[in-house]
Amino acid sequence: MKLRAKATLRSTALSVVGALVFATLASPAGAVAEGTDQSEASSGVITESLANVENANPSLLLDSVASGTGTTKFSNGEATIPSDLSDGITMRGEDGERFNIKLPNASSAESPVTHFDGTVMYPGETSANSVIVSDLGVQMLTTIAGADAPVQYSYEVVLEEGQTLALIGDGAAVVNADGSSALIVGDAWAVDANGADVPTSYSVEGATLTQTVEHAAAGDFAYPVVADPVWFLPAVYRCLAGLTLSGPQITRIITTGSPGSIGGALGLAILACLRGK
16 A cells, blocks of 8 residues: 655665666666576565566555664554564554564574665565565565575464454455454565566465465566565554445455555545544
8 A cells, every 4th residue: 555755765766776786686677587596585686676566566565664673653553673583573553452473484584684765674595574664554575586485475463362363355354353453464466576466365374374476386477576465553444434435445445456555545645644634
C-alpha cells in the first residue's frame, strides 16, 4: 500500500545505488542472466532486487519512516527492528497490542545493513530479508538470489490467547476471539528481476504464515526475485471505515491487489486519519 510522498526519493536512491551495483557486476540493469545463480544474497544483490521492483512497479514498495535498527514510532504504533534477526520483528499498535513475527531463515541471517532510505537489509546465503517500516505497517521482503534457493518462506507469529491466524481472500489476518482483525496481511506477490510476476500464494498452519514462491518451477525467471508480506495494524482498517467503506470493501482493499491498493486518492486521507489530522 504505497503512499507516494517519498516516491521520487526512493526511486532515485534505488536507481543510483542499483546502477552502481549493476556496473560492479558488469550486468545490464534489471536482469541478472536468466537461470544464473548468484553466490549469495549479499547487500548488493538485495539493493539490486529492490531497484528492480521500483523500476517495474513502484506501488509494490512502501515508503520507509525508519532510520535503521531499533524502535521506530509511526502514526499508528511502533515497530522494533532487531540487530539479531532471530529476535523477530516486534509491532505495537496504538491500543497497546504487541505482535512478534519471526522471519524466514533468521538463524543464518548476517548482521543488518541499513540502506540510506531506511530499509534494513539482512544478507543471507541463497535468500535474504529486508524490512521497511512505514506509516501503514511493516513490510517484510524476501530476496531470492538464485534457482537453488527455497520456494517456501515462513513467518511465525506469536499469538495471544484466543487469537488465530487465518487466510482471508488473497491475504491473511490475525483474528481475535471476537472475530475482529488484530493484524492484517496484504496479498501475496512476487516479481523477478525483469518485473515479471512469479506465481506465489500463502498457506497457514497454526501460527505460521508460509509464502510459496514458484521461482524454480518454470526455470525461466530472472534473478534476483523479490516477494513479500505486508503487515497492517488495525488503525488502517479503522481509517478506511471512517471513509464510509464497508467491512467487506475494506478487507478486499487490504487483502487483494498490490500494496498500492489504498494509495492514490485515498492515500492522503488515510495518512491524515492515521496522524490524527
